[in-house]
Amino acid sequence: MSDAPVAETRRTPLIAGNWKMNFDHLQAIAFVQKLAWTLKDAQHDYDDVEVAVFPPFTDLRSVQTLVQADKLQLKYGGQDVSTHAAGAYTGEISAGFLKKLDCDYVIVGHSERRYRHVESDETIAAKAKAAKETGLVPLICVGETAKDLERHEPSAVPANQLRGALIDFKPGDEFVVAYEPVWAIGAGAAATAEQAQNVASVLRDVVRQVVGDETAATTRILYGGSVKSDNIVGFMKCPDVDGVLVGGASLDVDEFAAIVRYKKHATY
Numbered sequence: 656m657s658d659a660p661v662a663e664t665r666r667t668p669l670i671a672g673n674w675k676m677n678f679d680h681l682q683a684i685a686f687v688q689k690l691a692w693t694l695k696d697a698q699h700d701y702d703d704v705e706v707a708v709f710p711p712f713t714d715l716r717s718v719q720t721l722v723q724a725d726k727l728q729l730k731y732g733g734q735d736v737s738t739h740a741a742g743a744y745t746g747e748i749s750a751g752f753l754k755k756l757d758c759d760y761v762i763v764g765h766s767e768r769r770y771r772h773v774e775s776d777e778t779i780a781a782k783a784k785a786a787k788e789t790g791l792v793p794l795i796c797v798g799e800t801a802k803d804l805e806r807h808e809p810s811a812v813p814a815n816q817l818r819g820a821l822i823d824f825k826p827g828d829e830f831v832v833a834y835e836p837v838w839a840i841g842a843g844a845a846a847t848a849e850q851a852q853n854v855a856s857v858l859r860d861v862v863r864q865v866v867g868d869e870t871a872a873t874t875r876i877l878y879g880g881s882v883k884s885d886n887i888v889g890f891m892k893c894p895d896v897d898g899v900l901v902g903g904a905s906l907d908v909d910e911f912a913a914i915v916r917y918k919k920h921a922t923y
């Protein structure tokens with residue numbers, strides 16, 4: 656690693672909507688069209704903000720067609736990916752298939768997969784590796800449960816999860832981290848901006864230790880868990896929070912558009 660000082664890097668904010676298992680492909684088409692229409696004349700409100708959606712697999716081809724036909728400034732990706740490239744893995748979707756649909760990103764390690772589908776840190780590391788080796792940017796989710804908080808510091812579990820996910824990452828590899836405290840997901844009550852900042856700064860240190868200084872300076876760390884248009888500004892003011900991963904509120908076009916246009920209601 657070079658000894659040169661790390662230049663202060665301005666990270667492009669990322670506003671991402673995780674649709675989870677909502678919207679079939681016809682609903683996805685209607686949503687993306689309405690989102691594009693709603694944001695059409697508001698480009699100046701989010702000119703330096705990247706916007707992404709994570710639809711179910713069956714919607715991706717329709718979203719791709721709309722984005723490419725209408726040249727929309729919208730990124731998209733899968734909500735999960737197989738650790739395998741191809742073969743006898745019934746029900747799995749490979750990183751190559753997602754890349755073929757021009758996906759930019761893929762979510763790995765969402766708590767709904769860690770806990771409901773019992774995915775280990777090793778599996779998540781393998782998924783993140785499969786994604787990056789295929790040219791997708793993995794969006795690695797980490798976060799502690801309420802039970803974890805009874806026994807550990809808030810950052811302890813997310814930091815360990817991130818260390819586990821990054822074992823194959825080297826300087827120059829691109830990835831995004833999403834800090835999603837499990838107790839705040841779908842709860843209606845988000846973490847405070849201060850809580851999000853405290854954990855995000857520890858996660859940036861983990862990236863620094865595991866991958867390197869420059870990667871830590873350029874990697875975006877998102878907050879997720881009950882984000883809405885009326886609390887996003889607090890998160891976006893945190894020095895180590897570079898965007899949000901939105902669940903429920905990303906299913907309402909007007910609300911999601913208001914989140915994307917957060918600078919409009921912010922006084923910095």
Ligand SMILES: O=C(CO)COP(=O)(O)O
Pocket residue numbers: 673765835839840841842843879880881882900901902903904
């Ligand atoms: O899990 C989330 C995004 O991945 C957050 O979900 P909610 O915004 O519904 O709390």
